Amino acid sequence: MDSEYNKTFTKCPHCGSEERFFEELGKEAVANGTVGPDFHLAYIATNGVVQDKQKSLYPGDKPVGFAFETDICTGCGAIYATKVKRAEVEVRMTPAGLVKPNFYTPGNDGMNRMQRRHPTLN
Ligand SMILES: [Zn+2]
Numbered sequence: 001m002d003s004e005y006n007k008t009f010t011k012c013p014h015c016g017s018e019e020r021f022f023e024e025l026g027k028e029a030v031a032n033g034t035v036g037p038d039f040h041l042a043y044i045a046t047n048g049v050v051q052d053k054q055k056s057l058y059p060g061d062k063p064v065g066f067a068f069e070t071d072i073c074t075g076c077g078a079i080y081a082t083k084v085k086r087a088e089v090e091v092r093m094t095p096a097g098l099v100k101p102n103f104y105t106p107g108n109d110g111m112n113r114m115q116r117r118h119p120t121l122n
Contacts, residue, residue, distance in 0.1 A: 005086040017075030020082065024074065042069035042082065049089050057091045065089035 011018050026041030047067035049057075057063055065087030072079050 012073035015076040020071035045069040
């Protein structure tokens with residue numbers, strides 16, 4: 001696949017209508033002033049990277065990334081992709097201040113494995 005893959009689909013692939021439900025709702029919200037002028041609404045808008053849960057990613061790794069949006073055709077009700085993009089992503093170092101806190105949850109006494117084995121080490 002082209003590493004610059006980035007497509008916008010402006011017509012419903014089933015009936016050819018160019019009117020989309022969530023896009024129209026977004027335009028109405030802009031028109032009545034309840035959202036900012038650059039607001040854009042889609043049914044589902046998401047992005048991510050292709051990742052194997054069995055393999056860790058490290059700073060400098062470049063996993064394959066993606067982003068897409070979908071909407072609902074007002075003509076026939078079909079849900080289809082309106083934007084599909086392949087993204088370039090690079091894993092970066094996590095700033096030390098953003099380390100996840102060790103929240104207490106049932107079954108988690110707040111200690112790590114080393115602290116449980118050697119409770120005097122703190
Ligand atoms: Zn349609």
